[in-house]
Amino acid sequence: MKLDQITVRQIKGVSAQKEQELHAFGVHTVADLLDYFPFRYEDYRIRGLAETKDGEKVTVQGKIMGAPVMQRYGRAKSRLTCKVVVDGVLVTAVWFNRHFLQEQLVPGREVVLTGKWEQRRLQLTVSDSEFPDKGTAKTGTLQPVYSVGGSLTQPWMRKTMKQAITQFGSLIEEMLPVELIDKHRLMPRSEAIMRIHQPDDTAAGQGARRRLVYEELFLFQLKLQAYRSLNRSRKDGVAIVVDPEIIRSFVRTLPFELTDSQKKVVNEILADMRQPSCMNRLLQGDVGSGKTVVAAIALLAAVKGGHQGALMVPTEILADQHMRSLQKLFEPVGLQVALLTGSMTERKRRDVLAGLQMGLIDIIVGTHAIIQDGVVFRSLGLVVTDEQHRFGVNQRSILRRKGMSPDVLTMTATPIPRTLAITAFGDMDVSTLRERPHGRKPIKTYWVKHGMLDRVLGFIRREVDAGRQAYFICPLIEESDKLDVQNAIDLHIQMGQAFPDMPIGLLHGRLGAAEKDEVMRAFSDNEIKVLVATTVVEVGVDVPNATLMIIMDAERFGLSQLHQLRGRVGRAEHQSYCVLIADPKSEIGRERMKVMTETDDGFEVSRRDLDLRGPGDFFGTKQSGVPEFRLADMAADFAVLEEARDDAADLTTRPEFWSDAIYARLRQRLQSDQLFQGELLD
Numbered sequence: 001m002k003l004d005q006i007t008v009r010q011i012k013g014v015s016a017q018k019e020q021e022l023h024a025f026g027v028h029t030v031a032d033l034l035d036y037f038p039f040r041y042e043d044y045r046i047r048g049l050a051e052t053k054d055g056e057k058v059t060v061q062g063k064i065m066g067a068p069v070m071q072r073y074g075r076a077k078s079r080l081t082c083k084v085v086v087d088g089v090l091v092t093a094v095w096f097n098r099h100f101l102q103e104q105l106v107p108g109r110e111v112v113l114t115g116k117w118e119q120r121r122l123q124l125t126v127s128d129s130e131f132p133d134k135g136t137a138k139t140g141t142l143q144p145v146y147s148v149g150g151s152l153t154q155p156w157m158r159k160t161m162k163q164a165i166t167q168f169g170s171l172i173e174e175m176l177p178v179e180l181i182d183k184h185r186l187m188p189r190s191e192a193i194m195r196i197h198q199p200d201d202t203a204a205g206q207g208a209r210r211r212l213v214y215e216e217l218f219l220f221q222l223k224l225q226a227y228r229s230l231n232r233s234r235k236d237g238v239a240i241v242v243d244p245e246i247i248r249s250f251v252r253t254l255p256f257e258l259t260d261s262q263k264k265v266v267n268e269i270l271a272d273m274r275q276p277s278c279m280n281r282l283l284q285g286d287v288g289s290g291k292t293v294v295a296a297i298a299l300l301a302a303v304k305g306g307h308q309g310a311l312m313v314p315t316e317i318l319a320d321q322h323m324r325s326l327q328k329l330f331e332p333v334g335l336q337v338a339l340l341t342g343s344m345t346e347r348k349r350r351d352v353l354a355g356l357q358m359g360l361i362d363i364i365v366g367t368h369a370i371i372q373d374g375v376v377f378r379s380l381g382l383v384v385t386d387e388q389h390r391f392g393v394n395q396r397s398i399l400r401r402k403g404m405s406p407d408v409l410t411m412t413a414t415p416i417p418r419t420l421a422i423t424a425f426g427d428m429d430v431s432t433l434r435e436r437p438h439g440r441k442p443i444k445t446y447w448v449k450h451g452m453l454d455r456v457l458g459f460i461r462r463e464v465d466a467g468r469q470a471y472f473i474c475p476l477i478e479e480s481d482k483l484d485v486q487n488a489i490d491l492h493i494q495m496g497q498a499f500p501d502m503p504i505g506l507l508h509g510r511l512g513a514a515e516k517d518e519v520m521r522a523f524s525d526n527e528i529k530v531l532v533a534t535t536v537v538e539v540g541v542d543v544p545n546a547t548l549m550i551i552m553d554a555e556r557f558g559l560s561q562l563h564q565l566r567g568r569v570g571r572a573e574h575q576s577y578c579v580l581i582a583d584p585k586s587e588i589g590r591e592r593m594k595v596m597t598e599t600d601d602g603f604e605v606s607r608r609d610l611d612l613r614g615p616g617d618f619f620g621t622k623q624s625g626v627p628e629f630r631l632a633d634m635a636a637d638f639a640v641l642e643e644a645r646d647d648a649a650d651l652t653t654r655p656e657f658w659s660d661a662i663y664a665r666l667r668q669r670l671q672s673d674q675l676f677q678g679e680l681l682d
């Protein structure tokens with residue numbers, strides 16, 4: 001019998017109702033239950049009061065000195081106090097709603113008390129007490145604390161866990177290969193499971209945790225690596241072979257020389273595309289590092305190799321911008337670029353769809369709608385997308401069902417600290433643009449208080465008089481009672497009054513698509529000098545003549561968002577500036593503003609952001625692909641994560657991993673994972 005075939009109902013003491021409640025926590029089988037780890041331990045080990053700080057929780061042993069005093073409030077509420085001598089100090093012990101203890105508090109009797117210590121009043125508010133003459137179960141131990149609810153209480157979980165281990169502990173199987181256990185000197189799985197639920201001393205408890213953290217991270221990495229190596233071994237992708245001279249002569253048409261970083265990354269991408277397996281590569285580069293032209297070269301290669309390319313972007317504004325810049329770039333080489341968006345007329349849409357199907361359109365630009373049903377390509381060779389729309393297994397299988405296995409290049413402008421890159425993008429190969437184009441000057445960033453608006457206006461005037469343009473960003477569209485933030489519409493009016501002679505534009509999410517396009521076009525063409533906008537301009541907008549970015553209420557934005565916004569300037573050779581207007585209330589808020597003024601390197605901003613926020617918060621949402629681990633802590637267990645990654649990478653490249661019986665259990669475990677959706681062994 002295997003543990004994952006035994007239902008929790010078969011554990012003594014688990015009723016049908018309790019079983020149902022366990023289901024709500026994802027616990028169905030004994031295997032699930034044993035993998036339901038405590039998230040912390042309650043410490044009942046006895047300590048001296050001298051080493052206990054005010055407000056801390058502590059367990060002490062003492063002797064009852066006087067008769068207890070009880071006050072009752074209504075029927076159920078009571079306050080019981082009693083003098084107890086602990087380490088030679090006379091302490092007042094207080095219990096709330098434990099009137100039934102009164103008779104047991106006999107002067108002269110030994111007692112063990114656990115509770116919160118209040119130094120000043122020499123008082124202990126007791127949450128737990130035991131009497132050594134009656135035997136102590138908890139005293140001196142660490143008790144596991146589980147995430148529970150409903151009628152599942154901590155004592156019940158502890159008891160049930162113990163019972164499960166007694167009944168079924170001998171069936172716990174090892175799941176890591178022996179060589180890894182030996183290599184890292186890990187505790188056997190059965191021992192680790194028992195100890196994590198019933199730790200007897202910290203050293204062994206640490207060993208148990210280390211073993212299970214390794215296992216968790218290893219399985220996670222194995223999943224990513226297996227996916228990656230499986231992907232590489234599949235030969236159903238398109239092998240895109242282009243004459244290097246075509247690429248070279250295209251590069252010669254560019255108005256600038258590629259940076260060494262761009263050349264290196266282009267080579268990595270083209271090498272991937274030549275393979276008959278599907279490319280799954282992440283291109284990370286700081287704001288303004290020139291990712292677009294890299295993507296353009298890859299798209300050109302796809303087309304010259306006899307296929308079509310798609311560029312998928314998050315917003316229609318960006319779709320429009322990229323459409324125009326690709327058209328300009330590809331005009332000399334005669335590529336047909338088309339736009340596909342939700343706000344297009346039905347007729348136009350039909351034309352585009354027909355063009356794609358017949359292969360008259362080489363490159364399609366649009367939001368994620370471009371790979372959805374109803375869109376048929378003659379032969380899709382490459383999809384370029386951004387990290388928010390990263391290609392999951394789902395999208396790949398939609399395309400595969402349509403008979404397409406394009407190469408995929410994912411771009412991100414949020415440089416990801418190494419820790420998170422390993423976890424969130426471990427299934428991808430990574431290319432990084434390390435340098436910015438030559439001649440770029442670092443952006444100067446200033447942080448000012450709200451009272452300085454007049455000087456900021458003077459700054460705008462100076463830049464515009466010098467022929468440049470400015471962005472003025474604020475957090476909301478319209479005035480809100482709840483938040484005291486400057487809104488774009490008001491600010492637009494205010495700016496109009498301050499600069500009656502200056503064309504000032506307004507851009508926000510509530511404008512219609514055509515209106516947005518028109519505002520963006522006018523700003524691009526330098527007809528509008530100052531653009532008052534919400535964060536719709538955050539990602540990817542490229543107007544090289546803009547040199548001033550002013551961000552109102554900057555404390556309301558996250559660091560990476562501020563960095564993204566700042567990246568809208570400094571995109572050509574002119575000196576550029578960013579002004580943050582903010583009165584942050586918290587220390588962290590002030591720290592964030594300081595980080596911005598101290599560095600304009602996105603990798604450094606990310607690193608400091610991670611320090612300030614912690615990894616759990618870094619991406620904000622679950623869809624970011626950063627998983628929540630049961631035991632592992634990405635910051636604290638980073639070294640283990642790296643080991644696990646190397647081990648998993650090593651294992652999955654060995655042929656025996658895919659064929660040998662020893663690894664069958666690991667493969668089975670992988671296959672049950674959603675990421676693969678049964679693809680692993682077909």
Ligand SMILES: Nc1ncnc2c1ncn2[C@@H]1O[C@H](COP(=O)(O)OP(=O)(O)OP(=O)(O)O)[C@@H](O)[C@H]1O
Nearest residue numbers: 256257258259287288289290291292293413437540
């Ligand atoms: N090698 C280069 N030399 C000079 N200018 C370049 C070079 N590569 C790109 N550029 C220009 O730099 C600007 C920024 O490039 P691009 O829009 O590709 O940045 P990006 O990496 O996509 O940044 P973001 O994530 O901020 O949109 C563009 O105007 C582009 O034409």
